[in-house]
Amino acid sequence: MEQTIQSIYAARVESGEIHSDPNQLAILPDLERLRSDVLENSKGKGLFSGLFGKRAETPRGLYLWGGVGRGKSMLMDLFVSSLPEDRIRRVHFHAFMQEIQNALHVARKEGAEDALLPVAKDVAEGLQVLALDEMQITDIADAMIVGRLFALLDEAGVAIITTSNRPPDDLYKNGLNRDLFLPFIAHIKERLDVIELASATDYRQDRLAGEQVYFTPLDATAREEIDRIWERLTGGESEHLTLTVKSRSVEIAKFHNGVARMGFYDLCGKFLGPADYLAIAEAVRVLILENIPTLGRSNFNEAKRFVTLIDTLYEAKTRLICSAAAQPEMLYVEGEGTFEFERTASRLREMQDANWGKDA
Structure with a gap:
């Protein structure tokens, strides 16, 4: 039949x-x-x-x-x-x-x-x-x-x-x-x-209901938890996605059904700016960002890009799951920009809430 x-x-x-x-x-x-x-x-x-x-x-x-x-x-x-x-x-x-x-x-x-x-x-x-x-x-x-x-x-x-x-x-x-x-x-x-499709239920959010979404320190446990969430959201499937921004290519090596998995240096260690992050936020509904290091004088440019990235994700209501070297308030503890980073830390905290982004 x-x-x-x-x-x-x-x-x-x-x-x-x-x-x-x-x-x-x-x-x-x-x-x-x-x-x-x-x-x-x-x-x-x-x-x-x-x-x-x-x-x-x-x-x-x-x-x-x-x-x-x-x-x-x-x-x-x-x-x-x-x-x-x-x-x-x-x-x-x-x-x-x-x-x-x-x-x-x-x-x-x-x-x-x-x-x-x-x-x-x-x-x-x-x-x-x-x-x-x-x-x-x-x-x-x-x-x-x-x-x-x-x-x-x-x-x-x-x-x-x-x-x-x-x-x-x-x-x-x-x-x-x-x-x-x-x-x-x-x-x-x-x-x-x-x-x-006018369903009142956001199933992608539901799959994260009650889930921890911020993992620290950067150890085997954090990696295992990130792997588990990726598997749950994508079934382990992955494809390569290239976004074109003003004739430039932004590469997302792991992507499936609106979920992307990237490393900190993939996004903040390259010469990317607000337009690139906006394109990512438009294409991605859940971003898994791994291995955020402590930030300060030694990686000031990367830190500035990270602030821009978080601002963009926050405004776009993109769900963020990440692993980091420290809690948000302790990521940027020395050097120029520590005061400005307080807003980023606050947003990282807010984005951990189970209901964050549901009104997007």
Whole structure:
């Protein structure tokens, strides 16, 4: 008997892997509709023809949006697991757009008159569904191409399912030349079913309920606790994420479903600034930051970046889990800036509260 999205969800509830949520249950028929359309569209499918080889009717996609931690990525992963691996690709939106920008650069160097055509064709080759997690658009280079890219993929028969924290009308809000971006919003509304996941429960926060989130000193116990939390939040899965900030690349080596794991020197030992930290805060909902050292004269520049990082995470309501050499008040005990660091220490304390960030 063929499994449906509803039966897969029910099995995971029964196993204790997830909790049944009425708001998630309401969305399962939409996911099952797309799954059925994709499978039906694949029957008797021949080889590509013409430029893109448009298949029978491209299934309407899904744009699933809602607050942080409501289960959007989980539902998309459940959908992805219901289809054969060779028909669907799942990728974080930022990582996907980085691939596209790199491929466009190569196509232009090779003399392509319209670089997006070969790039889109390569993406569509053999693919029926593209699953993009956590769509948000902050870079003008992405904003200027994403609309036509989606149209080309639709023409090629590739259905799109995506998650976002924002409704379509709020994408690239107040962005440069936003008028040029508006046709993309119209395309989303025309070719994707826009559905809000309005659950009142933040499951990502719930998985941290009652958890210690600040570990000191820097010893084996702290490392083991960080490993345990990472496993709990991500299932041990990890991917590499590259963010582009003003033509620079910010690398996140360990990332999964909005959770990032980085070392202190990955963020504060490099020449990163407010724009870089803001991009991270926009892409990441939980940051695990390891091995924060004591701060002072010997690492003053790193300390200044750390202050900027914490301010940015605090304003963005990004959940912070960290391991450090000392308690917040004892991290910066000598040298210029000790007085200013008192606010950072206070924020580190506040961010440890179990309810912090839930109103984000």
